[in-house]
Amino acid sequence: MTDADEDAAAEALQRLGLSKYEAAVFIALERLGTGTARDVDRMTDVPRSQVYGAAENLEERGLVEVQQSNPIQYRAVPLEEARETLAERFEREQERAFEYLETVRRGTDHEDEHQEGVWTVHGQDNVSSRIRQIVADAEERVLFASSPELVDEEVVAALGERAEEVDVWVSGEYVEDPDVAAAFEDSPVQIMSFPEELTASAAGRMLAVDGDTVLLSVLGGEDLPGVRMETAIWSSDTGIATVLLQLLRSHLGETVEEKV
Amino acid sequence: MTDADEDAAAEALQRLGLSKYEAAVFIALERLGTGTARDVDRMTDVPRSQVYGAAENLEERGLVEVQQSNPIQYRAVPLEEARETLAERFEREQERAFEYLETVRRGTDHEDEHQEGVWTVHGQDNVSSRIRQIVADAEERVLFASSPELVDEEVVAALGERAEEVDVWVSGEYVEDPDVAAAFEDSPVQIMSFPEELTASAAGRMLAVDGDTVLLSVLGGEDLPGVRMETAIWSSDTGIATVLLQLLRSHLGETVEEKV
DNA sequence: AGTCCGTTAGTAGGATTCTAACAACAGACT
DNA sequence: AGTCTGTTGTTAGAATCCTACTAACGGACT
Numbered sequence: 001m002t003d004a005d006e007d008a009a010a011e012a013l014q015r016l017g018l019s020k021y022e023a024a025v026f027i028a029l030e031r032l033g034t035g036t037a038r039d040v041d042r043m044t045d046v047p048r049s050q051v052y053g054a055a056e057n058l059e060e061r062g063l064v065e066v067q068q069s070n071p072i073q074y075r076a077v078p079l080e081e082a083r084e085t086l087a088e089r090f091e092r093e094q095e096r097a098f099e100y101l102e103t104v105r106r107g108t109d110h111e112d113e114h115q116e117g118v119w120t121v122h123g124q125d126n127v128s129s130r131i132r133q134i135v136a137d138a139e140e141r142v143l144f145a146s147s148p149e150l151v152d153e154e155v156v157a158a159l160g161e162r163a164e165e166v167d168v169w170v171s172g173e174y175v176e177d178p179d180v181a182a183a184f185e186d187s188p189v190q191i192m193s194f195p196e197e198l199t200a201s202a203a204g205r206m207l208a209v210d211g212d213t214v215l216l217s218v219l220g221g222e223d224l225p226g227v228r229m230e231t232a233i234w235s236s237d238t239g240i241a242t243v244l245l246q247l248l249r250s251h252l253g254e255t256v257e258e259k260v
Numbered sequence: 261m262t263d264a265d266e267d268a269a270a271e272a273l274q275r276l277g278l279s280k281y282e283a284a285v286f287i288a289l290e291r292l293g294t295g296t297a298r299d300v301d302r303m304t305d306v307p308r309s310q311v312y313g314a315a316e317n318l319e320e321r322g323l324v325e326v327q328q329s330n331p332i333q334y335r336a337v338p339l340e341e342a343r344e345t346l347a348e349r350f351e352r353e354q355e356r357a358f359e360y361l362e363t364v365r366r367g368t369d370h371e372d373e374h375q376e377g378v379w380t381v382h383g384q385d386n387v388s389s390r391i392r393q394i395v396a397d398a399e400e401r402v403l404f405a406s407s408p409e410l411v412d413e414e415v416v417a418a419l420g421e422r423a424e425e426v427d428v429w430v431s432g433e434y435v436e437d438p439d440v441a442a443a444f445e446d447s448p449v450q451i452m453s454f455p456e457e458l459t460a461s462a463a464g465r466m467l468a469v470d471g472d473t474v475l476l477s478v479l480g481g482e483d484l485p486g487v488r489m490e491t492a493i494w495s496s497d498t499g500i501a502t503v504l505l506q507l508l509r510s511h512l513g514e515t516v517e518e519k520v
Numbered sequence: 521a522g523t524c525c526g527t528t529a530g531t532a533g534g535a536t537t538c539t540a541a542c543a544a545c546a547g548a549c550t
Numbered sequence: 551a552g553t554c555t556g557t558t559g560t561t562a563g564a565a566t567c568c569t570a571c572t573a574a575c576g577g578a579c580t
Contacts, residue, residue: 009360100269
């Protein structure tokens with residue numbers, strides 16, 4: 001393991017709420033087992049005088065234990081325990097926030113989606129999340145096509161699950177991926193050979209649901225190595241959606257148009 | 261719901277990684293459904309000029325969707341989706357950190373515990389976590405007593421589970437709690453009537469394991485309303501542990517001493 | 521005397537919060 | 551059509567706060 005890996009771990013811990021010094025002290029103590037401020041000082045860039053405060057903060061969070069000896073000994077809790085402790089604190093804060101948010105949420109979540117216009121979604125994870133939501137809400141039929149590089153197993157699972165209750169068609173290209181093919185093997189999901197597959201380098205994913213909801217995505221540049229930025233637009237129960245669906249029907253031709 | 265509840269939710273969201281403005285914008289959009297920067301400006305203390313940037317940050321995190329109309333419309337994703345999005349990001353960061361930490365962990369987690377001296381643990385959750393760990397590692401016998409106000413269901417579960425393989429005794433006072441009694445009903449956990457129960461107002465929990473590990477806790481003042489701060493000390497395979505266990509044997513008397 | 525330990529204090533830099541201003545545009549009114 | 555007012559989105563800067571980092575000190579120990 002390299003210094004770069006250690007830096008990456010420290011940055012991840014910072015994004016989990018630890019300060020730079022706290023993250024460094026925690027990592028050092030995990031490596032040491034038990035150690036003094038001096039030991040930590042030697043292993044990290046944290047000044048010895050700052051180790052005491054950082055370790056105390058970690059102790060308050062349940063990530064470190066203290067032995068009041070001379071000098072003071074610090075010990076990081078076992079990793080599994082640290083994971084659980086951080087997870088419990090995350091869930092507690094999330095519960096604290098959402099308990100309130102549940103009370104203020106208005107009517108149904110969908111009544112504002114039907115506003116004229118299209119919504120924009122950035123990022124593959126966020127687009128996948130939106131796709132799963134739309135598929136989960138489908139009442140009659142789902143038509144889905146995807147670029148091969150955009151296979152997302154949770155989307156696959158959502159399609160398979162919804163196929164138990166509504167008609168679900170996916171493009172032939174999609175099931176070229178062996179994992180997708182395997183997932184749909186015993187599923188009512190139907191394979192459809194699109195007359196014009198989405199093979200242009202910028203094409204992303206296409207979803208049409210119940211004749212009133214549509215999502216289209218495109219792929220942009222690589223924000224992260226190996227991961228292309230995907231941007232989607234989607235609309236539901238709007239004039240825009242109706243128009244986009246009509247365009248899709250024309251584009252895809254007779255074989256598919258009745259399923260859009 | 262009061263402004264205090266809203267502030268608490270905003271603070272929880274900040275501890276989950278949102279800035280003050282981002283949290284306020286998110287809450288406002290959850291209440292509004294769909295809204296413009298002006299709408300948010302009117303509902304919060306966030307200056308209108310800052311709403312645009314905060315909403316963009318939320319969009320990048322997948323918590324908000326944007327409609328490029330005039331004016332721009334913002335929409336918070338459904339709460340369940342927001343929960344999942346935040347949880348997924350938390351798990352990703354945790355995985356990133358612990359993937360590295362797993363590689364640097366030294367030997368076994370226990371070889372540094374046997375260091376002479378006692379470890380200190382603050383907070384009921386952290387003490388419960390330590391108790392579960394020690395109980396899970398028991399190889400022969402466990403003796404546990406607790407103040408009635410410190411019943412923790414995960415500790416109860418841990419005791420029940422370990423009782424399948426080693427001798428576990430708990431104090432009669434502990435099973436006065438109906439939930440605890442119910443949990444142990446079909447369990448090999450054995451009830452022991454201690455000659456001197458831990459009833460002093462400061463007494464917390466007592467744990468003795470395998471004749472070589474001991475944990476004692478006390479209750480302090482109320483840091484949070486209704487929740488008393490518990491502090492524990494524990495030691496394993498040390499002279500201190502041996503002495504503490506001997507003291508416990510003398511204190512508890514003949515009926516119990518062979519089980520400490 | 522030198523080193524180590526734990527504590528305290530202060531400075532620098534960066535991020536966030538908050539205020540202010542501006543150009544462009546839309547709508548109302550004449 | 552022209553004018554006025556309000557809104558929108560963007561940009562910039564000041565104030566505040568927090569973190570990172572440096573420095574110093576008294577006491578204990580060797």
